[in-house]
Amino acid sequence: MTAPAIRVAGLSKNYGKHVALTDLNLEVQPGEVFGFLGPNGAGKSTTIRILLDLIRPTAGRIEVLGTDPRTGGAALRERIGYLPGELEIEGRNTARELLGFLADQRGTVAKRRIEELAELLDLDLAKHVGKMSKGNKQKVGIIAAFMHRPDLLVLDEPTSGLDPLLQQRFLGLVREAADNGQTVFMSSHILSEVQDTADRAVIMRAGKLLGTENVEDLRRRSPRSVELVFAEPVDEAEFAGLPGLRDLHVDGRTLKCTTEGEVDDLFKAAAKHRIQSVLSTEPDLEAIFFSLYGR
Amino acid sequence: MTRSIFTQTLKEQRRGLIGWSIALFAVPMMYVPSYESFAEQGALDMEGGGIYDAMGMGDFNTAAGYLDSTMFSLMGPLLLLIFAITFGARTASQEESGTLDLILAQPVSRTKVLAQRFAALTVQTAIVTGVFGAAILAGASAGNMDLPAGNILAAVVGTGLLALAFGAITQMVGALTGHRASAIGISAIIAVAGYFANNLGGMDPDTEWLRYLSPFYYATGDSPLTNGWNLGLIAVLVILPMATLALSLSTFNRRDLAV
Numbered sequence: 001m002t003a004p005a006i007r008v009a010g011l012s013k014n015y016g017k018h019v020a021l022t023d024l025n026l027e028v029q030p031g032e033v034f035g036f037l038g039p040n041g042a043g044k045s046t047t048i049r050i051l052l053d054l055i056r057p058t059a060g061r062i063e064v065l066g067t068d069p070r071t072g073g074a075a076l077r078e079r080i081g082y083l084p085g086e087l088e089i090e091g092r093n094t095a096r097e098l099l100g101f102l103a104d105q106r107g108t109v110a111k112r113r114i115e116e117l118a119e120l121l122d123l124d125l126a127k128h129v130g131k132m133s134k135g136n137k138q139k140v141g142i143i144a145a146f147m148h149r150p151d152l153l154v155l156d157e158p159t160s161g162l163d164p165l166l167q168q169r170f171l172g173l174v175r176e177a178a179d180n181g182q183t184v185f186m187s188s189h190i191l192s193e194v195q196d197t198a199d200r201a202v203i204m205r206a207g208k209l210l211g212t213e214n215v216e217d218l219r220r221r222s223p224r225s226v227e228l229v230f231a232e233p234v235d236e237a238e239f240a241g242l243p244g245l246r247d248l249h250v251d252g253r254t255l256k257c258t259t260e261g262e263v264d265d266l267f268k269a270a271a272k273h274r275i276q277s278v279l280s281t282e283p284d285l286e287a288i289f290f291s292l293y294g295r
Numbered sequence: 296m297t298r299s300i301f302t303q304t305l306k307e308q309r310r311g312l313i314g315w316s317i318a319l320f321a322v323p324m325m326y327v328p329s330y331e332s333f334a335e336q337g338a339l340d341m342e343g344g345g346i347y348d349a350m351g352m353g354d355f356n357t358a359a360g361y362l363d364s365t366m367f368s369l370m371g372p373l374l375l376l377i378f379a380i381t382f383g384a385r386t387a388s389q390e391e392s393g394t395l396d397l398i399l400a401q402p403v404s405r406t407k408v409l410a411q412r413f414a415a416l417t418v419q420t421a422i423v424t425g426v427f428g429a430a431i432l433a434g435a436s437a438g439n440m441d442l443p444a445g446n447i448l449a450a451v452v453g454t455g456l457l458a459l460a461f462g463a464i465t466q467m468v469g470a471l472t473g474h475r476a477s478a479i480g481i482s483a484i485i486a487v488a489g490y491f492a493n494n495l496g497g498m499d500p501d502t503e504w505l506r507y508l509s510p511f512y513y514a515t516g517d518s519p520l521t522n523g524w525n526l527g528l529i530a531v532l533v534i535l536p537m538a539t540l541a542l543s544l545s546t547f548n549r550r551d552l553a554v
Contacts, residue, residue, distance in 0.1 A: 015554060054399060055551035074402035082400035088393035091307060104298045105401035144397060 003066040005030045005152050005183035006051065011060030013046055013207075020046045021207045024060065028185055030151075033178050035194030035201030035215060036187040043207040044187040045085045048156050051185075052082050065152055078106065081145035085156030085187070087137055089129045095140050096125040102144050109147045117143040120169055135161040146173055153177060155186040159193050171197050192282050195219045221261060224280050228255045231274035239269055300403065300411035305418065308382060312419055315378045319427040322374065326365040327434025330358060358440040359520040366431060367450050367515050372490075375427065375454055379420055379462030380482045386412050387469025387478045390553050405547050409470060413540050416462045424455030442520060449519035449529075456532035457514035461486055463536035463543070470547035473554075510535060 004027045011024040021043045028034045038044050049055045050062060053069040062069060067076050089098065096114070103109035118125050123139040132140070138161040145153055153174075159167045174184050174197045188194050194201055195215050203210045223246070236250040239257070242265045246258045253276075259266055263280075296302075305312075333339050339355040347364070354360035386409060389395040398408060428451035435442055461482055469478035489509040493516065496505030506512040513532045517525040 015551075049396075049552075052396075052400060054396060055554060056549075074404050074407075077400065078402040080400070082396075084393060084396040084400070086393065087397070089397065090389070090392045090394055092310075093307065101298045101303050102397070102401055105300075105398075105403050107297070141397065144400070 002030050003063065004028060005032070005065060006034075006185060007061075007063040008047070008051075009061045011047070011050065011062060012058045013043075013050065013055070014058045019207055021057075024204075024209050026202060026209065026212075028183060030183050031178065031181050032200065033174060033184045033198045034186070035198035036185060036204065037189070037191060037194060037201050038187070038204035039189050042204045044204060045156055046207075047204075048082075048085070048154055048185075048187060051154055052077070052080070078108070078148075079151040081148065081150035081153045083141045083145040083153075083155040083158050086160075087141040089132075089137050089140060091128075091130050093129055094126055095123060095129055095132070095136075098129050099125070099140065099143055099147065103147060106148050110149075113147050114143060117146060117173075120173070121166060122169075133161075135163065135166070138162055139166075142170060142173070146177070149177075149180065149182065151182060153182060153184045153186070155184065157188060158186055159188070167193070190282075191218065191222060222282070223258050223260045224263075224282060225256070225258050226263070226266065227279040228270055229253055229276045229278075230255070230270075231276055234273055238272075239266070242266055242269060300398070300408055301415050304385065304412055304415035308385070308415075308419065311382070312422060315374075315423050316426045319374055319378075319423050320430045322370060323366060323427065323430035323434050326370075327362065327431055327440070328437035330361050330435075330438035330440050332438075333361075358435075358442050359446075359518070362431070362435065362440065362442065362447070363450075363515070363518070363520050367454060367520070368494075371427060371454050372457060372511065372514070375420075375424065375458035376461050376486050378423055379416070379458040380465045380479055380486070382416055382419055383462035383465030383482070384469055384475050384478045385416075386466065387473060388475040390469070390473045391475050393553065395552065399552070406544050409466070409544055409547050410540070413463065413466060413536075413543075416466070417459060417536075420455055420459045420462060424451060424458065427451060427455075443523070446520050446523045449524040450515060453514035453519055453529060453532065456529065456536070457510055460510050460532055460535045460539065463539035467539050467543040467546075470543040471550075473550070473552065 006026065006028040008024055008026040011021055013021040024047060036044055036047070046055065050057050051064050051069060053072070056070065064072065064076060065079055069076060091098070093101070095118070099114050103114065114125070118139075121139045121142060123136060123143070127136065129137065129140060138158075142158060145155060159170055162170060174186070177184055178197070184197075186194065186198070195218070198215045200212060201215050201218060202212045230253045233252045234250060234255060236248065239245065239248055239250070239255065244259055244261045245266060246260070248257045249255070255270070257266070339361060355364050386395065389398070399405065428448060431447055431451060432444060435447060464485060465478045465482040468481045469475065472478065489511050492505045493509040493511035496502045496509070506516060510532070513528040517528055519525065
């Protein structure tokens with residue numbers, strides 16, 4: 001049996017009196033796409049930067065690809081592609097120069113690979129990185145993480161700053177990596193970003209892990225707010241008793257509610273009337289926490 | 296060609312290096328060649344006095360005194376130190392901006408980053424010091440200063456090593472704190488304190504010991520323009536940046552980065 005790609009046991013991190021992480025336990029299997037969910041400030045970046053040995057844990061054991069990052073050093077990082085969160089790049093370099101320089105530190109990047117990725121992500125390599133928009137800087141970071149086809153990709157909020165089309169292209173890259181047998185560990189504060197690609201996910205809040213979830217389950221169980229607009233006014237009583245329905249509010253022709261699980265009952269009840277429009281939005285992670293963990 | 300941290304640093308800072316080289320060529324050219332005409336006009340027959348001594352400018356009337364007062368007491372070290380301190384803050388400013396995360400995501404160690412940055416700083420300091428020295432030698436010859444070239448070189452090398460030491464100190468404070476402002480600020484404070492300790496300390500035998508604490512003393516404390524090379528003092532300025540680098544590496548390897 002192969003070792004887990006990432007194994008974290010009892011990981012804690014304090015900055016002086018401030019507690020950033022408490023007793024984190026986590027296992028990511030090789031070849032898995034693993035989502036690391038949590039609102040901003042939950043400790044996701046702290047955990048990730050410990051995996052990369054940029055910061056050191058206060059307590060706990062960490063293994064990345066079977067090695068402690070503290071001792072694995074440069075040899076371990078050869079096998080990792082890392083996209084920093086809130087990526088900032090300064091300098092007068094063009095993207096081509098910067099990525100070429102980063103590739104030279106590895107010496108294992110296939111020719112044309114940088115061009116291919118830039119084309120896919122629609123990035124102009126001749127532009128100066130210091131003057132780039134946040135989204136373009138993010139693309140540079142994504143290329144730097146993917147260019148050497150690493151065994152493990154550690155991506156901190158990879159889609160932030162990307163427009164929806166490019167988010168889709170990026171998710172394509174993640175799927176391609178997964179098909180290749182590469183392991184992907186990616187953080188996000190939005191469930192929908194992870195649900196399309198990840199097999200499993202953990203949810204984190206205030207430095208603590210709330211549980212490992214099957215992403216499909218999570219998606220099914222997570223609440224959604226639904227707004228239905230009917231052709232004529234409807235009666236609240238018709239919907240009041242439906243299972244899996246909360247926060248019901250009817251105002252004339254408009255019905256607003258929160259659903260959990262299947263929406264079948266709601267739509268069957270609604271179908272008795274003429275429906276003009278449906279709006280269903282994914283709640284933020286806070287709402288999912290509230291619903292899943294009761295706080 | 297495969298780019299390393301070393302070559303990349305030189306490349307990224309080449310514009311700054313060119314600018315500083317121009318400045319360090321121009322400044323000696325403004326003062327040094329005029330020595331002969333000033334001396335003939337009698338413009339240098341001035342009473343020195345305490346304030347000049349406090350600034351390390353004892354006497355203008357000899358060639359050595361004129362060169363020392365115009366170039367090696369304040370102007371030369373000031374420019375070279377500002378250069379070395381700003382360039383020495385490179386890694387700290389990248390840590391602050393987040394760019395360092397991207398570099399350290401590659402298979403390079405922290406030691407390698409800092410050591411190659413130091414190597415680049417050494418080369419850059421050698422270049423601007425070389426330009427400064429060449430300008431002084433040319434100026435001294437144009438101004439008919441009757442000074443041995445070896446003595447001028449001793450003063451130039453001492454001042455260049457002094458700058459490198461302060462660049463290394465800046466890098467060390469950056470390696471300790473991760474903040475560009477602290478790196479530059481603390482080094483500047485040490486430089487100002489060292490400057491006054493050297494000059495004021497030399498005015499009174501009771502405070503003579505103060506001079507030995509100041510890096511400035513080891514650069515020009517033995518009046519190299521008059522006395523030539525003092526290898527004992529130069530050795531201190533060779534060891535100081537090395538020791539500072541060793542300290543930088545050990546702290547930088549232990550610390551949480553960019554928190």
